[in-house]
Amino acid sequence: MTATTRIRRLRWWLTTAFAATSAIGLVSLTLFAVHNDDSAWRAATDDDLSVQTALVISVIGFSDPSRHDIGDLVHGFDASCPQVTVFSRAGAQLAATRAAGIHCPTVRKADLRAVAAAAIKDGDAEANGQTEDGHHVRLRAEAFPGLDGDEPVGTVVAAADTTTDEAQHRRFAFLLSAGCALLVLLSAPIGHLLSGRATRPALTALQQQEAFLAEAAHDLRTPAASLRTLAEIALHQDGQDRDAALRRSVRLATRMGDLLDALLTRARLEAGVAQVCREPLRLDQLVETVVDDTPADGHRITVRAEETVVVGDPELLQRAVANLLGNALTHGHTQGEPADVEITVTADGTVTVDDAGPGIPPGQAKSLFERFHSRSGSSGLGLSIAAWVAHAHGGSLTVVPSARGGCRFLLSVPVREQKRP
Incomplete structure (x- = not known):
């Protein structure tokens, strides 16, 4: 394998390394941003739901769920849509907030009872659910104590329609993924361009060196051959012919020395070794x-x-x-x-x-x-x-x-x- 081939392979290796590194970095940043956005809007939704459940619990106070006035308390409380629902410890629906005179999508009863049961065990719980018409909702349930203040006697379940938030999140994830894919595709030609600029001086120097040595060898070959011929002639001649051959040999040797000196000077100048x-x-x-x-x-x-x-x-x-x-x-x-x-x-x-x-x-x-x-x-x-x-x-x-x-x-x-x- 020639040195030129090795340099060209090095360029492709650098291109691949740059593209792979860029791809890993961009994909990692994309995944982090998408996950962070998902966590952020879910946390904001959960905070809003927590405010709603806390307000309803503050209205109920430490009421006995078996009392009929708890329904009146909750029915008179205006809340966002979907409604906030109150369940007993056994899972029976006791009341629901008023939805400001508008029609609210109804959350599936199974999803409401499941998150309410989880809150009875843990004190509060979050879950994802659906409405009867297929919309996605985020559910939060919080248990409230009875008159004795020890065991929870019921739960308040708040719901938020997340269809719009999820659509925005999917749009954000798509745009970010598309941008990431575009940058990954661009990183390959950019890396190839940068690696070419990085290896070009070495490749140029190598090509100049090869051309320089080839042309120098061509220039030295003729006087070297002539010098050998004159030396062989001098070995078989006597007198004036031998002296003439030796004089010509000296001139050729001087010429070769001058040539080598010129080659060295030129090489040092081009390599920057000889400073002005x-x-x-x-x-x-x-x-x-x-x-x-x-x-x-x-x-x-x-x-x-x-x-x-x-x-x-x-x-x-x-x-x-x-x-x-x-x-x-x-x-x-x-x-x-x-x-x-x-x-x-x-x-x-x-x-x-x-x-x-x-x-x-x-x-x-x-x-x-x-x-x-x-x-x-x-x-x-x-x-x-x-x-x-x-x-x-x-x-x-x-x-x-x-x-x-x-x-x-x-x-x-x-x-x-x-x-x-």
Whole structure:
């Protein structure tokens, strides 16, 4: 299994984990909210029923249920609909409240007697019941004592129609469940999007690394094969032929070292390992140092520099200037003739490298700064590193045709601001 496949599987695993976690959380919150709403409206209904039973019991007082005036007391009490009913200890209905002159649905007698019997045992009780026409009701029964104040002699049963409350609760539960289901369905694509954003840097870095290593291996394969061939030739030759093979081997080894150095620099820059140091430095002196350290090998290098102070990283700027100079010495001349390179440093922080070579091929000016864009068998890294250094300093690297017939590279970096007196 490749690393790319593992990263993609990781993305799907993260998507599944995010969706599952979101679903568990949303479903749990939905169930809690639905249960809490159900408990809340039932508790409110029970409180209202408790008030009704308490009021009726306060009207009855400690009356003897066998007395005929208890009916008169209860009948004269206005209550909500359904009616509040009074039962004896034996379960016989003694009286019921008046329902304010309106027709009330009748609660089933069996449900009333069942909750009344439960209240005789426990002192009070709640239960669910139905009316004769099928409406749901909530029942609460409360026992009341007799004249001796010890044993309950009867119960008061209050009822409340819960059809509307239950319908509202079902509507609330449906809307909440539908919203939960919608959010659960949305969590999967959202999780996939987030996991993609999380794994994209790793996948991009891996793809860049694979492409980088493949192209670097391709660039190193040719000089490595040539170096081996020259070494084998040197083993079987004597005299001048052997010396020539060894000299060519040294040049190839130097070229491979430069290539590896360029690869390492580019990799460190892209990985962010190499940090851009910003300090004041003399750009003209830096360019002169690079020219002095570069073997001329018969080429002519002319430097015209003004005193220029810029803010930048000396090591990276040296690398960029050296790459531009090396590119001019390699490609900025006709085959078999020495290069004639002119370097100019101006006070605005611009380094201009002019050569008298064949110039820029049509339509290839922008691609010169792409990584591994090679001319005449070079590594294709030098100009891309120089462009990265320029951009890292807030500057730029451009190329235009030179008046001398070749290329003119312009490397610009910010100059140090002069302090005002």
